[in-house]
Amino acid sequence: MKLLRAFSGCLGLMLLPAPALASVSALHPPVELIDIDGGAALTTGRPVSTMRTCGACHDTGYIAGHSYHVWLGTNEEKFTPSGRGFDHGPGLLERFDPLTYERFDPEQFDLGLADWLRRFGTHHVGGGFAVQSADGRSLMELPSNASTSPLTHVRGVEPGTSEPWDWQSSGVVEMNCFLCHLPDPAVDERSAELRAGRFAWAATATLAETGLVTREAGQWQYAADHFDADGKVPATLLPLRKPASHNCGICHGAVQDGPDEPFFLPPSVDRPMTETTGEIIAGTRIRRSGMNVAGKEELSRPWDVHAERLLVCSDCHGSLNNPAFFAESRQTQPTHLKHPTGRLAIGEFLKTPSHDFGKGHSSQATVARDLDGSGRDCVDCHRLEGTHTWLPSVERHMSSMRCEACHVPRLYAAARRQTDWTLLSPEREALVNYRGVKGDPHDPRTLVAGYQPVLLQRNELDGSTRLAPQNLVTTWYWLDRQRGRPVPLPQLQQALFAADGSYRRSIVQALDENHDGSVTIEELRLDSDAKVAAIQQALQSAGVADAEIRGEIQPYGVHHDVAPGVAALRDCRVCHGGDSRFSRSTVLADYVPGGVMPVMVQDATVRLAGDLLLSDDGRLLYQPNATRAGIYLLGYESFPWVDVIGRWSLILVVIGVLIHGGTRVFLASFADSKKETEVRS
Amino acid sequence: MKQILMYTANERLWHWIQAITIGVLLLTGAEVHAPQALHVFGFSTAVLIHNAAGALLLLNAILGFFYFMTSGFIRQYIPAEKEFMSLAFAQAKYYLSGIFRGEPHPMKHGPDNKLNPLQKITYLAILNVLLPVQIVTGVAMWAGGRWPQLLEPIGGLTYLVPIHAMAAWFFLSFTVMHIYLTTTGDTPLANIRAMIVGTIPDHDGHLEEGQDGGKA
Numbered sequence: 001m002k003l004l005r006a007f008s009g010c011l012g013l014m015l016l017p018a019p020a021l022a023s024v025s026a027l028h029p030p031v032e033l034i035d036i037d038g039g040a041a042l043t044t045g046r047p048v049s050t051m052r053t054c055g056a057c058h059d060t061g062y063i064a065g066h067s068y069h070v071w072l073g074t075n076e077e078k079f080t081p082s083g084r085g086f087d088h089g090p091g092l093l094e095r096f097d098p099l100t101y102e103r104f105d106p107e108q109f110d111l112g113l114a115d116w117l118r119r120f121g122t123h124h125v126g127g128g129f130a131v132q133s134a135d136g137r138s139l140m141e142l143p144s145n146a147s148t149s150p151l152t153h154v155r156g157v158e159p160g161t162s163e164p165w166d167w168q169s170s171g172v173v174e175m176n177c178f179l180c181h182l183p184d185p186a187v188d189e190r191s192a193e194l195r196a197g198r199f200a201w202a203a204t205a206t207l208a209e210t211g212l213v214t215r216e217a218g219q220w221q222y223a224a225d226h227f228d229a230d231g232k233v234p235a236t237l238l239p240l241r242k243p244a245s246h247n248c249g250i251c252h253g254a255v256q257d258g259p260d261e262p263f264f265l266p267p268s269v270d271r272p273m274t275e276t277t278g279e280i281i282a283g284t285r286i287r288r289s290g291m292n293v294a295g296k297e298e299l300s301r302p303w304d305v306h307a308e309r310l311l312v313c314s315d316c317h318g319s320l321n322n323p324a325f326f327a328e329s330r331q332t333q334p335t336h337l338k339h340p341t342g343r344l345a346i347g348e349f350l351k352t353p354s355h356d357f358g359k360g361h362s363s364q365a366t367v368a369r370d371l372d373g374s375g376r377d378c379v380d381c382h383r384l385e386g387t388h389t390w391l392p393s394v395e396r397h398m399s400s401m402r403c404e405a406c407h408v409p410r411l412y413a414a415a416r417r418q419t420d421w422t423l424l425s426p427e428r429e430a431l432v433n434y435r436g437v438k439g440d441p442h443d444p445r446t447l448v449a450g451y452q453p454v455l456l457q458r459n460e461l462d463g464s465t466r467l468a469p470q471n472l473v474t475t476w477y478w479l480d481r482q483r484g485r486p487v488p489l490p491q492l493q494q495a496l497f498a499a500d501g502s503y504r505r506s507i508v509q510a511l512d513e514n515h516d517g518s519v520t521i522e523e524l525r526l527d528s529d530a531k532v533a534a535i536q537q538a539l540q541s542a543g544v545a546d547a548e549i550r551g552e553i554q555p556y557g558v559h560h561d562v563a564p565g566v567a568a569l570r571d572c573r574v575c576h577g578g579d580s581r582f583s584r585s586t587v588l589a590d591y592v593p594g595g596v597m598p599v600m601v602q603d604a605t606v607r608l609a610g611d612l613l614l615s616d617d618g619r620l621l622y623q624p625n626a627t628r629a630g631i632y633l634l635g636y637e638s639f640p641w642v643d644v645i646g647r648w649s650l651i652l653v654v655i656g657v658l659i660h661g662g663t664r665v666f667l668a669s670f671a672d673s674k675k676e677t678e679v680r681s
Numbered sequence: 682m683k684q685i686l687m688y689t690a691n692e693r694l695w696h697w698i699q700a701i702t703i704g705v706l707l708l709t710g711a712e713v714h715a716p717q718a719l720h721v722f723g724f725s726t727a728v729l730i731h732n733a734a735g736a737l738l739l740l741n742a743i744l745g746f747f748y749f750m751t752s753g754f755i756r757q758y759i760p761a762e763k764e765f766m767s768l769a770f771a772q773a774k775y776y777l778s779g780i781f782r783g784e785p786h787p788m789k790h791g792p793d794n795k796l797n798p799l800q801k802i803t804y805l806a807i808l809n810v811l812l813p814v815q816i817v818t819g820v821a822m823w824a825g826g827r828w829p830q831l832l833e834p835i836g837g838l839t840y841l842v843p844i845h846a847m848a849a850w851f852f853l854s855f856t857v858m859h860i861y862l863t864t865t866g867d868t869p870l871a872n873i874r875a876m877i878v879g880t881i882p883d884h885d886g887h888l889e890e891g892q893d894g895g896k897a
Contacts, residue, residue, distance in 0.1 A: 392728035393826025400829065572724035578717040632838035635716045635724065639843040646850025653854040657861040660776075667781050 028240040030232035032056070033212075033222070036171075036200070040231050042222045047200040048207070050126075050177045059352045064175040067355035068368035070128035080369065083602035084552075086485035090366040090603065092120065093129060098419045098475035098554055099269050099276070101430065102489055104150060106134070110488045112154035113139070114165040114197065117173055121194040122187070122270070123251045126202065127175030140167045159490035160543060171200020178206040179250065180243040185209065187250055210237050245281055248313040256282035257307065262290035266442045267414050267434065276364070276556040277471045278413035278436055278451070283308035286412055293412045294449045301567035303412070304560055314357070316376035321354040325376075361461060362557035363470060363604040373461045378403040390570075400631060401467040405455055406569040407562050408469050412450040414441035415556075418589040421477035421492070422535065422549055423511075423524045426503075428493055431524055433590055435471070453558045454586045454622065456606040457629050465630070469558040470606055472586065472622065474551065476593040478539065481546040487539060495535070495542035510534030526593040527618065551598030553588065555606050576635035583636065585613065585621040592620050684880035687792055692754070693879055695745040702738040703852065706731060710849050735819045742812065757793075758808070760801045769798035780865060790881070807855060811848055818845040 034053045035046035041053075051060045064070050073079060073091030080090070086105070088094040093104045093116065104116045111119075117130055124130065132138050133151055142152050144164045153162040173194070179185050186208035193202045204220050207213050212233060213220050226237055249255030253273025254265035263282070267275040274280055282289065285308075286299035293299060302308035306315075318325040323343045344352075358375030359365060365372070382403075388394050414437035421430045434441050436451035453469035460466055478487040487495075498504050503511075503519055510531050511519045526532050532549065539547045574581055588598075592614065600608050609629035613621045626633050688696070709731040712719045722730060749755040771787040776799075779787070788797050796804065818841045825832035825841070832838065866872040867882070875881045 390725055392725055392732070393823075396826040396829045573716045576713075576716055576724055578715065627839070630837070630839075632842055634713050634728075634838070634842065639846075642843045642846045642850070646847060646853075649850055649854045650857065653857050657857060661861060661864070663781055671783060 028235045028238070030228060030230070030234050031238055031240070032230070032232045041204075042224060042227055042231050045222065047171065047220070048204045050174050050203050054177045058350065060175070060177075062352050063355045064127040064131075067125075067127070067175070068371070069125050069355060069357070070175055072124065072128070073367040074129045074134070076367070079366065080603040082366070083599070090369070092123065092367075095366065096486065098421075098473055098552075099272055099416075101421055101477070101486065105485065106150055108483065108485070109148050109150050109153060109162055110485070111150070112162070112165060113151050114167075114170065114199075115154045117199060118195050118197055121173060121199075121202075122191040123272075124173070125176055125179055125251075126173040130173035130199070131175075132172075139172050142167060144168070155490065159488075159494045165197075170197045173199045173202055176203045176206055177240075178203060180247045181240045182206065182210070182247075183239055183241070183244065185247070185250070189215070207238075212237060243312075243314055245307065245312045248317075249281065254280045254282075256280070256284060256289075256303075257312070260284050260288065262288065264290040264444045265413075266444075267416060268442075273560075274413065275416050276473055277453075277558050278411035278415035279558060279560040280304070280413055281307050281313075281560055283310070290444065291413065292444060292447055294447050296412075299412065301563050305562050305564040306560075308564075317357045317359060318376075319349075319354045320356050320358060320371070320374055321349060321352075323349055325358075360557075360559060361458070361605055362559060363458070363555040363606050364557065366603050378407075387565075399464065399466070401455070402458065402469075404469050404559055404562065405467050407565075408453065408558050408560075409563060409567070409569040409574075410450050410452050411436060411471075411558065411561060412448060414448060415451065415471045416473050417471075417587065419473065419475040420525070420593055421475065421486070422526050422593040424493065424496055425521070425524065428497065431521075435587070452581065454624065455581065456555060457609055457631075458557075458606045467629075467631070468606060470555040471558060472588055473554050473556060474588045474598050474620065475554065476549055476551045476596060476598070478535075478544070478547045479550045480544050481548055482544075486550075487544050487547055491539070491542045491544055495538040495544070504538060506534060506538060525591050527591055527595075532594045549594040549596045551593070551596045553598045553600045553608070555600075555604050557606070573635070576633055578636065580626075580633060580636040582624045582626045582629075582633060585623040587619055588612070588622050589620040591618050683883045685792065685883040686879055687790075687795065687875050687881045688879045690879065691748050691752075693876060695741060695748065696876055698741045699738065699745070702734045702741065703856065705734040706738065707849065707853055707856070709734065710846075714846060714849075732823055735816075735823070739816055739820070742816065757795050758801060758804055760798060760805070765798055769802065772797045772799045776865070803855070811851055811855070814848045815845065815852065818842075818848070 031053060033041040033048045034056070035041045035044050036049040036052060037044075037046075038052060039046070041048050051064065054060050068091075071091075072093045073089045073095070074093055076090060081087070082090075082095060084096055087096055087103075088106055092100075094106070096103055100120060102111050102116075102119070104111055104113060113129070117124070121130065130139075133142065139151065144152060144166055146152050146164075148162045152164055152167075154165045155161070156163045176190070179187075179190065185206045187206075189205040189208040190202050193199070193205045201220055204213055205215075208215070210226075210233075212223055212226050214223060215221075227233055245257045246255045249257075249271070251272075253271045253275075254268075256263050256265065260283070263284070265271070265274065265280055265282075267278070269275055280291075280303050282303040285302050286293055287296045289296075289303065315325075320326075321344050323346060326343045356368065356371055356374075359368065359371050359373075360375050360377070361372040384394070384398065388397075391397060414434040416432060417435040418433045419430050420432070423431060425431055437446055437448050439446035441448070451471075453471055455467040456470045457465045458468040478492065479485070480487045496503060496507055508517070508519055511523045511534075513523050514520075526535065526549070536547055573579070597612055598620075608622065609626075610622055610624040613623050615621055626636060709722065709727040712721055712727040713724065713731060716724045716727075721727065746755075749758070768788065775784065775787050786797075788794065790797075821832065822838060822841050822845065825838060829837075832841070835841070863872040863876075864870070866875075871881070
């Protein structure tokens, strides 16, 4: 009978619709929304303070105090320098990013902190530098009438001017717990508050989808009828739980963890992982997605096998002190211990959950390098024994290449290839092109061919090097040599565009090759000294006296979109053979602005082992060199002189045999005929 | 004509195992070396067969060495004749001119005299240089596949593979020459027949001199 009841219960759960399941799993107790001064937000009508609200049970001070998602590397004193003299940190705030171009410089005013939060704050969870200055003072305590400072001022309307920012009025951006812990956070509403500079309301706006708050006459109002008699919100309305993959996707990349429906997820700066590598986290089979992938009828594999098997991001990138997943980092685990110590009890974890999440060792993950390797790696879950039995020299393959090299054989999406900030499009944005697609990747009708990532030697944490798949994004920009940093975007725009938004006449004259009086997209490239000089002249007029073009290559590691075993790379000849992928060059850029050859950023975990070449049609190519990479690929001729000598030894022997044997046969037949003649005579 | 036993069963087994394994090694090695040009077994299968054939060749070499040592046949591979150089010169002269005029072999071919001086020099180089080089480099490459760190001090496969490949080319060249020279017997197939059945016609009256009897 018990068994029958259990079975019925399970069947009932299975038949429940997804929202009902969500409510069943909403175990979180009712929550009282509290404002920054400790009052009930429902009563005061003021913005919700997550630090106060969640801090009633969780140690939000601890959480916001240590998380690298909060600080974005601004609290790191030691970090690997990128090679750019103008980077002040390893993270999104202070490090140059080819996707976003502008960054916060604490030493000279280019972009105010409030400017940054308004433009890029949607990709920051809040807290940390968005709440307090480096010396620990609240941003709201900073004097607003002080001299121009990146912390207290924002850009003025005119390029090169600034104006004070009223932190008292805007409030600060607290760490937004709702963004990651709500199943359906109102991202757009939050972004709108950030863009408008109403920072204090950003967390409250995130609740919009719950119905707890509504926006009326430009103000957020609390829906009192959704609160219980104690002024608390029940878990059914505020179903806080551990983050799902789509929560991570809000900032990181395209995630489709909902129902198995067709989707179209083009690259976007708002989805940086997808933009830079083409990775899409979805369990859907490629042929059933809405993406126009070439040959998709044959692609029965899922976009990501782990997503198909219902794993979520936190299964590999979980909280570092979660007792359910706890495993000490390989960097810090004492070698003499088999089992890690210090595992928290559940209650302790819920009070003080680490919000440093297990991370890998990606090329582009420059923040919190000390936590590299703390995430789940393939071998932490998968057994090598008993698998790969068809593969010769399994250990050698495993020691020389990462699993992704074969298990991510191809990305079936467009990924950024080139970013050119030396000129701007009519929309005043960088000129961008993509690999894996011919045409506009944002148009659903464009056929996506996908691309094979390039394999580069990655410096592993154990001191070894392994081949790991990467996408190389090459970027060019103008460097203001006098101030030692990229030309600020407003100045660049001022140099290129007239007041009416069109290109300046001097720019048109310099770039208009077909003399039709306008500049087409094809003409927007600095492929001659005269064009470069014209832009330098325009920059001088905009106040940049000495500008030069800089080029760089930023690798992005490919670690997702893992194929199931049957769809992994099994054709050895892809690497072992004359047509090895190591023999094929990769296009880095369609053109080289100003003829400036790019250099690799220095804080990546991979290195180029090959040559940068210019093709006859002006494209920039990367030609890998297996020998320089320190690997010898059987079947791929790295020492052609061996075969030259070998072939000649064989040829000489065969020639000798033919001459010797032929002479024997000829003389034997001659002797036979002579003998026959003698016998006849 | 009476037959005399030229090659014992052990010798023939050793020889043919060696011949087959070397053939398999050359074929699979060629596929591994140039998979785009030769596709017989598939790359991974070719590697597996290559490793298995290499192991068999090594075992055969060890057992053959043991057999030749204990039977004393190894003496036949050692150029000990006082007139070795003059005999070698005579043999070379025969291959370069005498063979075309139908002259007889300068050396008697028999159970106690299986190899002419040029063969002795060649086999000495093959068995003491080329084969060990192939075995050492081959085993090292195989071991490097299982224990990659073993090869780190010598730069991985970077130097082993070219040496192994070069020696394989020489083996292939030797094999072509070896097969051709088997046709220089009494008849073009006489020597191959001897290595298959073990006996040769008793032209030189070995039986009368008290040697082991062969088939009649």
